[in-house]
Amino acid sequence: MRLTRAGEYAIRCVLYLAMHHDRELIGRKEIAAAMDMPAQFLGKVAQQLAKAGIISIRQGSQGGYELAKRPQDIALLAVIEAIDGEIFLNDCIHRPHSCDRQTICSVHQIWDKARRQLRNTLGGVTLAELAAREKRACAGRSREQPHALQG
Amino acid sequence: MRLTRAGEYAIRCVLYLAMHHDRELIGRKEIAAAMDMPAQFLGKVAQQLAKAGIISIRQGSQGGYELAKRPQDIALLAVIEAIDGEIFLNDCIHRPHSCDRQTICSVHQIWDKARRQLRNTLGGVTLAELAAREKRACAGRSREQPHALQG
């Protein structure tokens, strides 16, 4: 019942890209250093993101990553599911064959409802919103600095 | 992002107990057979449920399990969390130390919201409701049988 590390890194990566959407291409190492993750691991994650059509990658010297769509067109859910697969709180939702009793199971419906709710929440947030909020938070923090360095 | 097998078994176990709440004590093997799970494994799960105060266990000959509270006082969430631990979609929610950027992280808040929503949904359903719905579904199905054996 938790997000994998790879999923978390994927989010950090695209969030960084969204926050620097004005720049064309951003190198893997820069992203990894800024968002605090292993650069090699990010490479793996990025490949999956590219396959899912969320980012595009340029190889070779001066290569790097960039968003394949506009930040306001990428939902958080899409990023997560590109890495960790579609969200299914309980297996029986995904694989009907995994349990015989689902035709009468009252719990099954709860899982279905919970899953819809969760995917809805994550699907309703775009990278554009997240990046904007993040920038605001950072700005707020630097403005605060003279008053309260301890934060 | 999924329920463990142990959690699923725990739910099945307490659901069975709730559906037979009129009987005093029910043997482990009977529950395991009826709800289709390994009896040994159920033993492990039951111990945790007992520690969490959800069921009580009687040892010795003619021993077995029973609900420690009324079905309407046991939420689905409690059963799940007794086995799999408190639900945290993302580690940073649980362990603040696991990520430095959470003070400014816009994604953090989304996880927090999603988690609250999920726990709310699962916390709002009691065993009494589930058992009642399950019984109704079974009754409905047996009434249907003469008409459509294929289901």
Added chain:
DNA sequence: TCTAATAGGATCATTTCAGTCCGATTAATC
């Protein structure tokens, strides 16, 4: 051509999961 970058397959250590085994313990019954 040289060099700086990613691609992508192989590999590996650790942890989690799912489950089993088995001796110890408990309590009803003979």
Added chain:
DNA sequence: GATTAATCGGACTGAAATGATCCTATTAGA
């Protein structure tokens, strides 16, 4: 009291997922 039927609970195991890292190939700018 002995037998028997049940759970307790710790040790153990195999399989899979997770979280990486390593290394060679490929790509493309200078």
